Amino acid sequence: MQRVITVLIVLSLLVMVGFSETSEIPVLDEVQIEIGKDAAFQSEVLPIVEGAISKEYPRIEKFNEDATLYFDRNQVVFLIDKENSKTNNIKKELQEKLGEKVKFKKAKHNxxxxxxxxxxxxxxxxxxxxxxxxxxxxxxxxxxxxxxxxxxxxxxxxxxxxxxxxxxxxxxxxxxxxx
The missing domain is CATH 3.30.300 (GMP Synthetase; Chain A, domain 3)
Incomplete structure (x- = not known):
């Protein structure tokens, strides 16, 4: 599944770039390559992250009362405002499943x-x-x-x-x- 998503992302980037007048295969610039890598990473980890959150917080609004997250290149970063058993369970599961691909920080604000x-x-x-x-x-x-x-x-x-x-x-x- 991961490989299929990556191939689809690369193909869509090739279509976006288009072919040159000489019909040579286009060279992807660094930004396009990074976008493809970011999309592939997110498609890999997002189902795991969503699964862990939904086990503890059936309603996302409740999760947002305690924490939030964002993607930073090849890492999912959680900002935890209120550490509790739910956020600890998410942290434990994601550290086991994602290892270095996940990071937890204390939020400065709710x-x-x-x-x-x-x-x-x-x-x-x-x-x-x-x-x-x-x-x-x-x-x-x-x-x-x-x-x-x-x-x-x-x-x-x-x-x-x-x-x-x-x-x-x-x-x-x-x-x-x-x-």
């Missing part, structure tokens, strides 16, 4: 609360009549915010939500309106 905070940030910026985007970045454990803000608005965000919790990128767009 994943559910931090995910909800991104909506609060968008609403707060929306009250300034500014379009924005915000997303919980699992790898850096901060909320990435993109908006055309001025210095005063950036400071208001930092004051309300904590400077250490935010990665603010000032974007071009409608000028930030002082408020």
């Amino acid at each position: 994943p559910k609360e931090f995910t909800a905070k991104q909506e609060e940030i968008v609403n707060f910026i929306g009250e300034m009549n500014i379009a924005s985007s915000a997303g919980y970045n699992h790898q850096t454990e901060v909320i990435d915010v993109k908006a055309p803000l001025n210095d005063e608005q950036v400071q208001a965000l930092k004051d309300k939500f904590g400077a250490d919790n935010l990665n603010i990128e000032i974007t071009e767009g409608a000028p930030a309106i002082p408020w």
Whole structure:
């Protein structure tokens, strides 16, 4: 099954790249090769990860109250906020089945609360009549915010939500309106 998925991924990359005018087989660039490797890795481990989580948490919302996960190249990284028997059982099973392919870290923030905070940030910026985007970045454990803000608005965000919790990128767009 793993080999079939890998072959399908490589074939789809070849189709995306296309053939050159001389009908030579295209050479995949490093990015395309890495995407294929990442997809193959995820298709290998995801059923195992999902199985371990669903044994302990029939509803994913409950899992997100205690932990979250992300993929970092050839590793599944779990951020555990609330260590308990369920997260310990997941950790034990996945360490046995995946070994070096899984890593467990203590989360800096509760994943559910931090995910909800991104909506609060968008609403707060929306009250300034500014379009924005915000997303919980699992790898850096901060909320990435993109908006055309001025210095005063950036400071208001930092004051309300904590400077250490935010990665603010000032974007071009409608000028930030002082408020």
